[in-house]
Amino acid sequence: MNKTELIELVAKEAEISKKNAEVAVNAVFEAIAKTLEKNEEVQVFGFGKFAVNERAAREGRNPATGEKIKIDAAKYPAFSASKTLKDRVNK
Numbered sequence: 751m752n753k754t755e756l757i758e759l760v761a762k763e764a765e766i767s768k769k770n771a772e773v774a775v776n777a778v779f780e781a782i783a784k785t786l787e788k789n790e791e792v793q794v795f796g797f798g799k800f801a802v803n804e805r806a807a808r809e810g811r812n813p814a815t816g817e818k819i820k821i822d823a824a825k826y827p828a829f830s831a832s833k834t835l836k837d838r839v840n841k
Contacts, residue, residue, distance in 0.1 A: 753775070756775060757771045757772045757775050758771070760774065760775055782800055785800075786800060786801075786802050786827050789802050789825075790802075794832075795832070796832055796834040796835070797831075797832055797834070797835055798829055798830055798831040798832045798835055799829070799830045799832070800827065800828070800829050801827075801828050801829075801830070802825050802826070802827060802828070803825070803826055803827075803828045804823065804824070804825050804826075805823060805824045805825075805826060806823055807820065807821065807822055807823040808821050809821070
Protein backbone atom coordinates (compact mmCIF):
# COMPACT_ATOMS: atom_id res chain seq x y z
CA MET A 751 0.00 0.00 0.00
CA ASN A 752 1.34 3.41 -0.90
CA LYS A 753 0.44 6.80 0.61
CA THR A 754 -2.32 7.51 -1.94
CA GLU A 755 -3.97 4.18 -1.21
CA LEU A 756 -3.66 4.83 2.53
CA ILE A 757 -5.38 8.20 2.12
CA GLU A 758 -8.20 6.59 0.12
CA LEU A 759 -8.68 3.92 2.80
CA VAL A 760 -8.70 6.50 5.61
CA ALA A 761 -11.26 8.58 3.70
CA LYS A 762 -13.49 5.54 3.24
CA GLU A 763 -13.15 4.23 6.83
CA ALA A 764 -13.66 7.67 8.42
CA GLU A 765 -16.32 8.67 5.89
CA ILE A 766 -14.55 11.92 5.09
CA SER A 767 -13.32 13.50 1.86
CA LYS A 768 -10.01 12.41 0.36
CA LYS A 769 -8.72 15.96 0.85
CA ASN A 770 -9.50 15.87 4.58
CA ALA A 771 -8.02 12.38 4.85
CA GLU A 772 -4.84 13.59 3.13
CA VAL A 773 -4.54 16.47 5.62
CA ALA A 774 -5.04 14.05 8.53
CA VAL A 775 -2.54 11.47 7.25
CA ASN A 776 0.08 14.14 6.54
CA ALA A 777 -0.47 15.64 10.00
CA VAL A 778 0.07 12.27 11.69
CA PHE A 779 3.28 11.62 9.74
CA GLU A 780 4.55 15.14 10.46
CA ALA A 781 3.77 14.82 14.18
CA ILE A 782 5.66 11.52 14.36
CA ALA A 783 8.64 12.96 12.47
CA LYS A 784 8.82 16.10 14.65
CA THR A 785 8.68 14.01 17.82
CA LEU A 786 11.46 11.71 16.60
CA GLU A 787 13.56 14.76 15.67
CA LYS A 788 13.43 15.71 19.36
CA ASN A 789 14.69 12.18 20.16
CA GLU A 790 11.38 11.32 21.85
CA GLU A 791 9.16 8.26 21.40
CA VAL A 792 5.65 8.03 19.98
CA GLN A 793 3.72 5.19 21.58
CA VAL A 794 0.31 4.25 20.19
CA PHE A 795 -1.41 1.79 22.51
CA GLY A 796 -2.47 -1.35 20.64
CA PHE A 797 -0.38 -0.43 17.58
CA GLY A 798 3.26 0.09 18.43
CA LYS A 799 6.08 2.45 19.25
CA PHE A 800 8.16 4.74 17.05
CA ALA A 801 11.57 5.54 18.54
CA VAL A 802 15.05 6.72 17.64
CA ASN A 803 17.77 4.11 17.97
CA GLU A 804 21.50 4.65 17.77
CA ARG A 805 24.04 2.71 15.80
CA ALA A 806 27.61 2.88 17.14
CA ALA A 807 30.56 3.89 14.99
CA ARG A 808 32.26 0.91 13.46
CA GLU A 809 34.81 -0.20 10.94
CA GLY A 810 33.68 -1.53 7.58
CA ARG A 811 35.17 -2.46 4.25
CA ASN A 812 34.73 -0.99 0.80
CA PRO A 813 33.34 -3.97 -1.15
CA ALA A 814 35.03 -2.85 -4.37
CA THR A 815 38.54 -2.40 -3.00
CA GLY A 816 38.52 -4.23 0.32
CA GLU A 817 39.89 -1.07 1.93
CA LYS A 818 38.96 -0.47 5.57
CA ILE A 819 36.65 2.50 6.11
CA LYS A 820 35.27 4.23 9.18
CA ILE A 821 31.47 4.25 9.44
CA ASP A 822 30.24 7.05 11.70
CA ALA A 823 27.73 6.59 14.48
CA ALA A 824 24.16 7.32 13.38
CA LYS A 825 20.65 7.65 14.70
CA TYR A 826 17.81 5.96 12.86
CA PRO A 827 14.03 5.75 13.25
CA ALA A 828 12.63 2.40 14.34
CA PHE A 829 9.18 0.91 14.82
CA SER A 830 8.27 -1.83 17.28
CA ALA A 831 4.86 -3.43 16.85
CA SER A 832 2.71 -3.98 19.93
CA LYS A 833 1.61 -7.46 20.96
CA THR A 834 -1.94 -6.57 19.88
CA LEU A 835 -0.79 -5.71 16.35
CA LYS A 836 1.44 -8.79 16.16
CA ASP A 837 -1.50 -10.98 17.18
CA ARG A 838 -3.73 -9.41 14.50
CA VAL A 839 -1.10 -10.02 11.82
CA ASN A 840 -0.64 -13.63 12.91
CA LYS A 841 -4.33 -14.62 12.94
